[in-house]
Amino acid sequence: MKKCDAETTVGEMKEAVLAFAKARDWEKYHRPKHLAMSIAIEAAEIMEHFQWLSEAQADEAMQRDEVKAEVAEELADVLMYCMELANVAGIDLAEAYFAKLAKNEKRFPADEDWKAKWER
Template sequence: MDTAGLEAELHAFAAARDWHRFHTPKNLAMALSVEVAELVEIFQWQTEAQANAIMQSDEARHVEQELADIAMYLVRLSTVLGVDLNRAVTDKLVMNAQKYPAPEA
């Protein structure tokens, strides 16, 4: 996963609107949480069958938009915190592989 281009684009987007002063770790974490909740709301009260078929429904575009919002806030938060998200994900995958070996899972 290479987020460098997206990081730069989000930084420029925020700079053009003078939003950096609002993009604090607390605010970005809260905004990320809200976007995740908006995704969850789409699935709320759906049966498993309805949830599994969501991308063939009228809600497909809405799901895509919420996922995009989540990804953008996550990348922006990692940038503001100085976290190399690519490295963090790679490191976490290695940890998960050690914690949950495939033959034993």
């Protein structure tokens, strides 16, 4: 069953990874410390794909289907651990996500001259 972003909820994703852990009796191992570390480890696995490449080479690599597929897998690993940490901690991810986005909108106003700041 192929899923897509437009037809999948965060709740479904959280339930799916919880069911995966429960079926293997892994819930007892999925403590916040382990999950937080696992998020960072999987994020590092994304970075491995670009470790020794220039910015332009990394952009080019992402155009290749095999690299894109590998990065997608690591991105999924990061997301799964994020979902698991949210499950364990009782965090509503959509609420946290949009609250943080609103906070960032205030912190980084859209009408600011970002080009001048980034390209000094």
